[in-house]
Amino acid sequence: MPELPEVETVARLVAPDVLQKRVTGVRALWRKTGGGRSDAELEAALVGRRFVRVERRAKYILMGLAPGRSKLPDTWLVVHLRMTGRLVVAPAREEPAAHTRFSVELGPRRLDFIDPRKFGRCLVTSDPTHVLPELGPEPLEDGFEAEAFVRDLRARKRQLKPLLLDQAFVAGLGNIYVDEALHRAGLHPLTPAHRVTRPKARALHAAIRTVLAEAIEREGSSFDTFYRTPTGQPGSYQHQFQVYGRQGQPCRTCGGEIQKRVVGQRGTHFCARCQRRR
DNA sequence: AGCTACTCCTGGTAGC
DNA sequence: TGCTACCAGGAGTAGC
Numbered sequence: 001m002p003e004l005p006e007v008e009t010v011a012r013l014v015a016p017d018v019l020q021k022r023v024t025g026v027r028a029l030w031r032k033t034g035g036g037r038s039d040a041e042l043e044a045a046l047v048g049r050r051f052v053r054v055e056r057r058a059k060y061i062l063m064g065l066a067p068g069r070s071k072l073p074d075t076w077l078v079v080h081l082r083m084t085g086r087l088v089v090a091p092a093r094e095e096p097a098a099h100t101r102f103s104v105e106l107g108p109r110r111l112d113f114i115d116p117r118k119f120g121r122c123l124v125t126s127d128p129t130h131v132l133p134e135l136g137p138e139p140l141e142d143g144f145e146a147e148a149f150v151r152d153l154r155a156r157k158r159q160l161k162p163l164l165l166d167q168a169f170v171a172g173l174g175n176i177y178v179d180e181a182l183h184r185a186g187l188h189p190l191t192p193a194h195r196v197t198r199p200k201a202r203a204l205h206a207a208i209r210t211v212l213a214e215a216i217e218r219e220g221s222s223f224d225t226f227y228r229t230p231t232g233q234p235g236s237y238q239h240q241f242q243v244y245g246r247q248g249q250p251c252r253t254c255g256g257e258i259q260k261r262v263v264g265q266r267g268t269h270f271c272a273r274c275q276r277r278r
Numbered sequence: 279a280g281c282t283a284c285t286c287c288t289g290g291t292a293g294c
Numbered sequence: 295t296g297c298t299a300c301c302a303g304g305a306g307t308a309g310c
Contacts, residue, residue, distance in 0.1 A: 002304095082305080083287085084287090117289080157280075159280095174303090175302095265283080267301095
């Protein structure tokens with residue numbers, strides 16, 4: 001499922017195919033994907049504008065469009081891949097692939113949003129802050145400062161797993177990278193945040209950054225048929241997983257058996273020996 | 279503040 | 295083989 005590294009990879013790879021291209025048509029093949037907007041509304045907002053920015057914030061891809069020859073975006077296409085969303089650029093004359101939910105025509109080519117489970121969104125707005133929820137710091141940016149993280153973490157009483165999944169606390173982590181970061185830091189997913197020692201909290205801060213940066217280097221994780229980069233390539237970080245999906249197998253650090261249990265409705269993987277409770 | 283449960287969705291798979 | 299039941303899960307929301 002796309003988390004920060006996968007979204008970053010998609011944004012990077014799709015950018016050269018859309019930047020400077022002008023929109024010639026828009027269609028929401030599944031209306032909800034486009035936020036309930038009609039094709040006429042979408043066309044009125046986008047047609048004639050040109051993609052001038054492609055950025056990532058948390059798990060969102062922000063694509064800025066400017067009118068005429070302007071370089072200043074006044075309209076944004078905000079994409080969230082959720083579980084199964086993909087962005088693909090294809091020749092406009094080709095039929096859209098199965099499960100295509102939203103299409104932006106760019107002259108001879110077309111940006112397609114493909115999403116079997118229909119959880120993803122392609123929202124059009126004049127200001128991304130109108131559609132983005134409250135989001136915590138970007139874990140790979142300088143603003144994600146260790147001391148502040150330690151302080152904020154220890155001020156909360158939630159269990160680590162749901163706290164780290166909370167996008168308002170830290171942006172961009174999902175089920176996979178939370179499990180991987182907790183293992184790397186040697187922290188049990190059920191530990192209450194305020195019980196984490198300062199050194200362990202610092203270790204967690206470092207682990208989050210390391211895991212995410214390494215996953216971006218490998219273009220994310222593809223362990224099922226879903227996530228692919230816009231070029232159709234799978235990522236390769238799944239080969240680096242220490243705990244995710246490895247229940248029943250030996251821990252690569254200590255040889256203990258990797259456990260799986262449900263925490264807050266999420267499959268949670270950990271080594272009970274490396275990640276002692278409390 | 280923080281917990282649980284529910285919703286949205288469908289492809290894949292386990293079980294019969 | 296063909297059927298049904300269930301599961302995966304990001305994030306929003308409701309209720310306690």
